[in-house]
Amino acid sequence: MAKTQNIFIRDATGLVRQLSASDVIMFNLLNMGLGWPLLYSFFGASTYPGVNLPLAVLVGLVPNFFIALLYYYMTVAMPRSGGDYVWVSRLVHPAVGFMESFAIFVFYLGFIGPVSGFAMTFGLGTMFLNLGVITGNPAYAAMATAVSSQNSILVGSLLILVVLIGAAVFGLKSAFRLQWATFVLMVLGVAVFLIAIATSSPATFVNNFNQMSGANYQNMLAAADKAGFITGFTISGTIIGSFWMFVNYLGYFTSVYVGGEVKNSSKSQFIGIIGGTLLFAALALVMYGAPYLVMGGQFFSAVSQLSLAGNAAYTLPSAPVYSFLVIFASPNWFVAVLVPLAIIATVVGSLETIVIMAVRIVFAWSFDGVTPAKLAQVDGSRASPNYALALVSVVGLIYVLLSIFAANVLTFNAYATSGLYLAFAIAGIAGILFPYKHKDLFKSAPAAVQRKLAGIPVVAILGAITLLTGIFVAYIAASPIFTGAPVNPVYLGGLVGVFVVGLLIYYVSSAYQKSKGIDISLRFKAIPPE
Numbered sequence: 001m002a003k004t005q006n007i008f009i010r011d012a013t014g015l016v017r018q019l020s021a022s023d024v025i026m027f028n029l030l031n032m033g034l035g036w037p038l039l040y041s042f043f044g045a046s047t048y049p050g051v052n053l054p055l056a057v058l059v060g061l062v063p064n065f066f067i068a069l070l071y072y073y074m075t076v077a078m079p080r081s082g083g084d085y086v087w088v089s090r091l092v093h094p095a096v097g098f099m100e101s102f103a104i105f106v107f108y109l110g111f112i113g114p115v116s117g118f119a120m121t122f123g124l125g126t127m128f129l130n131l132g133v134i135t136g137n138p139a140y141a142a143m144a145t146a147v148s149s150q151n152s153i154l155v156g157s158l159l160i161l162v163v164l165i166g167a168a169v170f171g172l173k174s175a176f177r178l179q180w181a182t183f184v185l186m187v188l189g190v191a192v193f194l195i196a197i198a199t200s201s202p203a204t205f206v207n208n209f210n211q212m213s214g215a216n217y218q219n220m221l222a223a224a225d226k227a228g229f230i231t232g233f234t235i236s237g238t239i240i241g242s243f244w245m246f247v248n249y250l251g252y253f254t255s256v257y258v259g260g261e262v263k264n265s266s267k268s269q270f271i272g273i274i275g276g277t278l279l280f281a282a283l284a285l286v287m288y289g290a291p292y293l294v295m296g297g298q299f300f301s302a303v304s305q306l307s308l309a310g311n312a313a314y315t316l317p318s319a320p321v322y323s324f325l326v327i328f329a330s331p332n333w334f335v336a337v338l339v340p341l342a343i344i345a346t347v348v349g350s351l352e353t354i355v356i357m358a359v360r361i362v363f364a365w366s367f368d369g370v371t372p373a374k375l376a377q378v379d380g381s382r383a384s385p386n387y388a389l390a391l392v393s394v395v396g397l398i399y400v401l402l403s404i405f406a407a408n409v410l411t412f413n414a415y416a417t418s419g420l421y422l423a424f425a426i427a428g429i430a431g432i433l434f435p436y437k438h439k440d441l442f443k444s445a446p447a448a449v450q451r452k453l454a455g456i457p458v459v460a461i462l463g464a465i466t467l468l469t470g471i472f473v474a475y476i477a478a479s480p481i482f483t484g485a486p487v488n489p490v491y492l493g494g495l496v497g498v499f500v501v502g503l504l505i506y507y508v509s510s511a512y513q514k515s516k517g518i519d520i521s522l523r524f525k526a527i528p529p530e
Contacts, residue, residue, distance in 0.1 A: 019262045023176055024255045024272030025279070026183050031251030031353040032280050035186050035346030037287040038193065038323040038339065039122055044244040045301050046308035047484065049230035050237020051244075052297070054289030059238065060245030061281045063469040064252065067424060070431045070462035071253040072273045077434070077445035077459075079269075080528050081260035082364025083253075083357075084427040089368070091430040091437055094524040095506045098370055100426040102502030105361050107416040107423075108354050112396045113403025115347055116157035121148045122321060123344035124156075129318050130327045130336035133212050141317060150404060157400045160348055164355050165393045171384040172261060175356055182349030189342020190287065193322065196330035196339070197290045205294050208328040215315050217299065223313030224302030231301045243476055247417055248284065251350070252277040257357040260528075266446050291322055294329050355392055362388040367528055369520040370509045415495040417477040422499070425470025431463020441527070 019027075044053055071084070080086045082101070089097025125148040132140030146152060167178040206217045224231050255262065255272045262268050291300065303325075306314040318324040323339045363385040366376035375388045435442040435450075435457040442450065442457070451458045478495070480486055513520050 017261055017263045018172060019176070019255075019258060019268070021264070021268040021271040024262055024268045025276045026180060027176075027258070027353055028252050028254050028272050028276040029280055030179055030183050030186070030346075030349040031254040031357075032249065032276070033186075033251070033346045033350045034190050034280070034283060034287075035342040036248055036350075037284055038190075038343060039118070039321050040244065040248050041288055041291070041300070042304050042307070042319055042321045044241055046304035048237055048241030048244060049301070049305060050232065050234030051241025051301075052233040052238045053241070054285050054292070055233075055238050056242035056245050057281060057285045057288055059242035060249055061277075063465070063473075064246065064249045065277055066462055066465045067428075067469060068252050068273050068277045070428065070459065070466045071256050072269055073445075073449045073459045073462065074427075074431060074434070075256040075259045075269050075273075076266045077441065077449050078527055079259045079262065079265040080364070081258055081360040082367075082528070083256035083259060083361070084423070084430070085361055085364050086259075086528065087430045087434070088426055089524050090527065091433045092426065094368075094370075094510075094521060095503055096426060097524075098365065098506040099499050099502035100423045101361050101365070102505065103419050103423045103498050105358055106498050107419045109358050109392065109395050110399055110416060111354060112161070112351055113157070113399035113401075115351060116160045116400060117153040117403065119160060119344045119347040120153045120156040122323065123340050123347065126318060126321065126324050126343070127337055127340035129324060130340065131333075132317075133327050134331045134333065134336055144317070154400075154404045157404070158397075160351065161393070161396050161400055163348060164352050164396070165389065167352060168355055168359065168389055169384065169386055172258070172356070175352060179349050179352050182345040182352070185345035186342050186349060189338045189340070189345065190283070192334055192338040193326055193342070194286065194290060196326050196335045197294050200294050200329035202294055202296065205296075205329045208331055212328060212331065213316060220306065220313065221299060221302050223311060224306055227306070227309065227311055227313075229302060229305040229309075231298045231305075233297065233301075240481060243473065245284075246421070246473055246477070249277070249280070250417075250420065251353070252280065254353055254357055257360045266448070287322075291325070291329075295325060300325075355389075355396070358392045358395075359385055359388045362391055364528070368523045369513060369518065370506060415478045415491045418474040419495050419498060421470045421473040421477065423470075425467045425474065428463045428466030428468075428470055431466060432460050434463070435460055 041053060044051055044056070074087050075083065078086055078090075084104075085097050085101035087097075088100050125144045128140045128144035128147065132138065132144070147156075163178070168175045209215070209217050221231070230237065252273055255269060259265065259269070262272075300320065303314065303316070303320040305311075307316070307319050316324075323343055326339055327336055329335075362371065363376050365371040366373055366388065375391060376385060377387050378385050442459075449459055453461060478487060478492065510520055
């Protein structure tokens with residue numbers, strides 16, 4: 001590899017290795033979101049009739065575990081902030097590296113708009129509805145309606161954005177204090193949910209539902225049957241629905257973007273990426289499956305489809321998310337408040353990980369000179385790239401405003417899953433090339449990275465699996481078999497456009513730098529300094 005002296009904008013990044021193994025696993029689990037199954041259960045069951053959600057968790061685990069292994073190998077071989085941007089730009093091509101990371105930047109930040117609104121609708125809104133169920137006080141229903149209004153969602157989303165940026169501006173330690181706080185609240189809410197389910201029974205749930213919901217359990221099943229909905233579990237529904245789990249698994253790799261700030265990278269990243277993936281799968285399996293035993297899997301499938309279809313038989317004041325239905329399993333104040341609180345904590349915590357991730361991507365771009373060097377400037381006292389944070393905050397604000405006032409503009413994000421897995425496919429190419437294109441770096445990597453199977457480097461095999469998985473999931477996630485609708489040319493154009501814009505930005509920047517006598521291609525012949 002080329003020497004780094006006088007190639008980069010400075011000889012050290014200015015970032016500090018300060019994250020422990022516990023920080024890393026928390027970071028990844030928070031991005032995946034232990035609270036999301038409380039909502040995703042409804043999204044999956046309503047959209048993919050016949051899906052067995054617990055089984056889908058296991059189906060989704062296998063390919064994502066291989067991708068997790070690749071990301072682990074690559075980040076310990078090149079432990080630098082910026083993650084796959086660093087690997088792809090060095091192992092495939094600088095333009096491809098920028099294009100791939102630009103897509104991740106755009107699609108991930110796109111979640112800030114709609115997801116921040118969940119804190120009001122599925123957080124406070126569900127909390128008030130739960131309180132209304134156990135007290136019988138209609139004032140709570142009015143409060144739920146009020147916090148779910150457009151103005152309330154706007155105010156709530158803006159406040160969340162302020163909290164996210166405010167925590168990050170004081171440095172990584174400050175941001176992680178916020179994340180640890182939200183992580184604890186998220187875990188507490190999930191624990192209360194599981195305890196409520198474990199201490200209830202099918203008879204208790206049915207009795208409470210019939211007495212307190214204003215609806216009837218058996219009538220719901222009959223209405224779904226009359227409408228022709230599939231309420232039993234099918235192999236085809238589970239296979240198709242398992243791709244929904246790919247959305248839930250997203251995040252096990254997030255720590256690679258702060259790779260340059262992780263202490264004892266090999267151990268910490270193994271615990272965070274591999275351990276985090278397996279732990280999340282185990283918890284998700286219980287969270288998706290336990291309610292089936294108490295609420296009834298067939299009933300949950302029925303009410304989910306009735307709700308999505310707007311069937312007149314569905315009269316509940318909320319979508320049948322687990323965080324609402326659980327109140328009928330255990331109608332008490334702790335469940336009413338703490339389970340929806342897990343949603344609010346998951347919203348804030350997971351979005352903070354996205355902010356940090358996006359900031360590190362921008363920082364890496366700028367350190368290489370693709371974007372203005374100012375964006376790589378680090379606040380010395382807090383080791384925080386605050387100019388990059390300012391850019392991310394502006395983009396986040398735009399996404400929030402668009403999600404409220406011009407949601408149709410964000411329709412290209414409908415294929416965000418396809419875009420993200422296309423980016424992972426590109427990272428897979430980097431894994432394939434790694435042991436052959438940079439043999440010196442490969443031979444200096446930790447022993448685990450150098451392992452071979454039948455004479456072939458394991459990292460290259462994982463790269464091939466990631467490439468094929470990424471292409472397959474990207475295709476399926478945009479196809480009618482998954483979306484239930486014809487391919488939308490506008491959405492598809494938006495997806496392709498993100499990658500094209502990334503390429504254009506790189507080549508325009510490269511040409512501009514060359515006009516000033518700077519050849520930024522030299523920087524991509526070396527790994528950035530620490």
